[in-house]
Amino acid sequence: MSGWVAVAGLGPGTDDLVTPEVRAALAQATDIVGYIPYVARVAPRAGLALHPSDNRVELDRARFALDLAAEGKRVVVVSSGDPGVFAMASALFEALEGREDAPEIRILPGITAMLAASARIGAPLGHDFCAINLSDNLKPWALIEKRLRLAAEADFAMAFYNPRSKARPEGFARVLEILREACGPDRLICFARAVSTPDEAVRTVTLAEARPEMADMRTVVILGNSATRRVGPWVYTPRSVP
């Protein structure tokens, strides 16, 4: 029997947002590999080995998944959200570089955090937008600043992943400064924490009102473009630019 690896997106939290395709892969799996809190979302059953691992070991985890598949195992690497957005799919392909053996690989999409957040907020990403990972673990901080300024000049709405960590709380404060400078104090900014879980909390403020502590590592932050507006309790970006 030949092994395979599926890199699956579990969506933002609730089982209601897990696709049937991902559910089927989990049902067929012999092994689940992933970051501790994501593996904890998979129901244990007889014949299923769970391999939770810590954060920041993505490449080791990907190699381990490929090794298991080479032994004939059916491996699901679980990511939160979508595996292709700041998650495990890229790490798997990095781990594949230079290997002689390539098992069958499938990437199974999921509901990524910014789209789950956007749905709760209204439609802040209803026009052109960008997605930026604010962690500087894997890129220079100067590149983040450059991208923020260019995205503001392009008048993109922006979704920010990993806005704030304990290790570098000052980074997000700097991001807010740059955005206030580039987009003005009245621009709307939405903080969506743990969407679709019992801890869900969503709020929208202006950049003038925004504070770094409104975000933590479970928060996706969405900045509107220059036309983003409120209607009732909702925030949306119009489809058209006159």
Place this chain on the structure above:
Amino acid sequence: MSGWVAVAGLGPGTDDLVTPEVRAALAQATDIVGYIPYVARVAPRAGLALHPSDNRVELDRARFALDLAAEGKRVVVVSSGDPGVFAMASALFEALEGREDAPEIRILPGITAMLAASARIGAPLGHDFCAINLSDNLKPWALIEKRLRLAAEADFAMAFYNPRSKARPEGFARVLEILREACGPDRLICFARAVSTPDEAVRTVTLAEARPEMADMRTVVILGNSATRRVGPWVYTPRSVP
């Protein structure tokens, strides 16, 4: 009994990528509103009224959905992909402006085309990226060109929706010219047509090899960033920038 509107994302095509949340909303609905091919994806049943409408009447469709809900109907407005990405959610909030009656509204996320495409290609959106609608129905063409140049300068991977229509086939040719100029001839570009349907076709070429006719209105186009590379049959963008 009070009415409601849910704006639901049906994903890219297959039922395997429709979330349980969307399936539940469809099961509770009395009325389905949407563009003809999307309404055709909902199974008819007794007590369910289908209201298909033509393209480019999004605002009328949204008003109709709100009117039905005001009459006490349980209305699902169906979008392909995710309703918040170049789809019906923004139109619904536009239609809500100035109305006295606001029914209960829910936005139900779905697998948007670029993430379904990305999964088939590998992980081309594995680093910072942007999403641009190339249709100039709702914005000036000059703004599209400006955004392309700034996105290239930011070294974003880029996902393009609505790359090419019968009404303006020359637009996408111009886009390819601008991208070749800004990103060079060797940059990888992926054409993903009708992902997850029987008509699925995915190919990756360099910008030098790219031709406008490789895209149609069922295609999502993904341009890699400067680090995007092939490994075996896959294309991915590394997570890190040195």
